[in-house]
Amino acid sequence: MREIDAVLFDYGGVLTGPVKDSIARWLAADVIDPESFSRTLRAWLSHDAEDGTPVHRLETGELTIPGFEALFAAELRTVDGRAVVPDGILGRLFAGMRPDPTMFALVEELRAAGLRVGLLSNSWGNTYPRARIDALLDPVVISGEVGLRKPDVAIYELALDRLGVPADRVLFIDDADPNVLGARASGLRALLHVDHPSTRSSLAELVPELNSHSQGVTA
Structure with a gap:
């Protein structure tokens, strides 16, 4: 039997x-x-950074x-010691980040199996393909839009409230350890994402329908 009823995905580094x-490409360029x-x-x-760092406030x-x-x-330097131009630096940092079609296909599989599928993401001001994610994912909880950030308990509670699913029936998937630990502390199941094959394999243990779909595709 299925062990979960909903999945919450992080965006950057997962989808x-x-x-x-x-x-790496930005550092080189x-x-x-x-x-x-x-x-x-x-x-x-870092996990021991004091609250209110610039990253926290951006998120x-x-x-x-x-x-x-x-x-x-102001904190960065080029390899030859020059100051770094601030304008557009975040856009350049995230310029190489592209949606992973295999992970979006996994979202579609989960929806077809009858699960609720949502997004829970910390934003660094980077843009999201909103038309695409709004059509596939519900709820969509983005830190800068709700004034909360992972791994604070409050943002997981907000996502759960919008899902309407008990915490122990929800799997949260993220590529950052602190966010996975924060989800577990909030009562959710949580999985550290490494790549599509390992994440799909872990999900298939909780959602047997994924195994059936895989067999149907390869038959």
């Missing part, structure tokens, strides 16, 4: 290709010193994109 690949980026990310996004919509870009660029 898209790996964010790290887009970041803008000739950014990787250590300056890693140092800033650790200070602003909840408290900090504008231009405001964040100015703070972010």
Whole structure:
């Protein structure tokens, strides 16, 4: 029997290709010193970072994109020590991030099996293919639109309320450990996404209909 009734997906790095690949291309294209980026990310996004870092405020919509870009660029350096131009830096950072067709196909499979499927995403001001996700995913909970962010319990509770499904019947899928742990602390099942095959395999253990669909496709 099916063990879950709904799935909540993260967006960047789950329904898209790996964010790290887009970041790597941006670092190379803008000739950014990787250590300056890693140092800033650790200070602003690590599990022991104090509340209210620029990343936290960007994700909840408290900090504008231009405001964040100015703070972010000030922490970065090029490999030859030059200052980094802030305008458009987030757009360039996410420019290589593309929807993963295999993961969107998995969303379609889950819907066809009768599950509720939603989105729960922290936004860095990056754009979403809204027409596509609004047609497939319900609810769509994006941090900057609701003023909350993962891994805070409140955003999981909001997503659950909009789903109308008990927490223990919902699987949350994310590519970041802190967000997976936050979901589990909120009572949801949670899965760390690595790639499509492993995530689909884990889902098939909870949703037997996926196995039947796979057999039908290969027959």
